[in-house]
Amino acid sequence: MNKLKLRLQLEQFFLEDIGDRDVTSELIFGEAEKGKVVFIAKEHGVFCGGEVIRQGFAILDPRIKVEMTAKDGEMIEKGQVIAEAKGAVTDLLKGERVILNLVQRMSGIATQTREAVSVLNSSLTKICDTRKTTPGLRMLEKYAVRCGGGYNHRFGLYDAVMIKDNHISFAGTITKAVEAVRSSIGHMVKVEVETETKAQVQEAVIAKADVIMFDNRQPSEIKEWIQYVPKGIITEASGGITLENLAAYRETGVDYISLGFLTHSVKSLDISVKVIIED
Numbered sequence: 001m002n003k004l005k006l007r008l009q010l011e012q013f014f015l016e017d018i019g020d021r022d023v024t025s026e027l028i029f030g031e032a033e034k035g036k037v038v039f040i041a042k043e044h045g046v047f048c049g050g051e052v053i054r055q056g057f058a059i060l061d062p063r064i065k066v067e068m069t070a071k072d073g074e075m076i077e078k079g080q081v082i083a084e085a086k087g088a089v090t091d092l093l094k095g096e097r098v099i100l101n102l103v104q105r106m107s108g109i110a111t112q113t114r115e116a117v118s119v120l121n122s123s124l125t126k127i128c129d130t131r132k133t134t135p136g137l138r139m140l141e142k143y144a145v146r147c148g149g150g151y152n153h154r155f156g157l158y159d160a161v162m163i164k165d166n167h168i169s170f171a172g173t174i175t176k177a178v179e180a181v182r183s184s185i186g187h188m189v190k191v192e193v194e195t196e197t198k199a200q201v202q203e204a205v206i207a208k209a210d211v212i213m214f215d216n217r218q219p220s221e222i223k224e225w226i227q228y229v230p231k232g233i234i235t236e237a238s239g240g241i242t243l244e245n246l247a248a249y250r251e252t253g254v255d256y257i258s259l260g261f262l263t264h265s266v267k268s269l270d271i272s273v274k275v276i277i278e279d
Contacts, residue, residue, distance in 0.1 A: 001143045010056050013098045025093040035089040035277045037096050039082040042270040045111035047076045048147040049103035053083050056099040061091040073147040096273045106144040107269035113148025119246050128153045128256050132264035141263045161191040178207040201225045215239050222252040
């Protein structure tokens with residue numbers, strides 16, 4: 001995770017929430033009053049977001065001391081202390097909600113990903129995410145997927161070519177679409193083609209796609225069509241795959257299964273913050 005980008009994002013998040021000042025905290029507490037906030041897990045799951053806690057409080061006041069008692073990617077239990085931060089009460093209260101919101105969401109994604117990896121239970125096929133992320137949170141959400149044992153698909157429209165059904169419709173054929181991008185991109189950029197029929201799979205192979213996606217296909221279809229794909233081409237299954245039917249894709253032989261629900265409809269992990277005033 002890019003620490004410089006994280007700092008810039010956290011600064012924007014704090015500006016949105018704090019604005020000019022925290023009216024309530026500043027009217028109740030003096031600047032010299034010290035305290036501690038404790039992050040406590042309220043349910044079992046995978047923790048993610050240690051750097052958010054460290055950098056978040058450091059932005060508000062570099063003198064705040066943060067002690068992490070859980071590591072990213074580590075399983076945590078209900079009632080477990082995750083982190084403690086000590087410093088001026090006003091600064092702790094300014095930051096705890098933004099930080100908590102992010103940590104809860106990231107931990108929820110990491111937990112969901114770990115569950116998907118466990119359900120699939122495959123040494124061959126890897127779980128990966130999609131671009132169905134929350135605007136502004138993509139870096140954090142994709143990092144959380146990695147903490148949960150998953151892998152990242154492309155980060156945006158800029159880092160890989162993905163020829164989808166609409167591209168194919170406008171271009172006329174898969175072959176024409178692949179030829180168009182091959183004539184301009186460098187050798188470091190992969191080309192993925194989305195397929196929905198056996199004929200499209202065969203055409204994508206002839207067009208020398210780097211990655212072939214089986215889009216919204218049943219496991220039986222993928223098992224049949226994948227036989228036409230040489231070993232040098234990466235394969236992916238996507239669309240209509242849930243935790244309930246994920247295990248059925250275990251024997252398809254695909255290299256990756258991309259799951260939008262890891263990030264677009266995940267439940268945040270329940271974590272609370274306890275505030276303690278120090279003498």
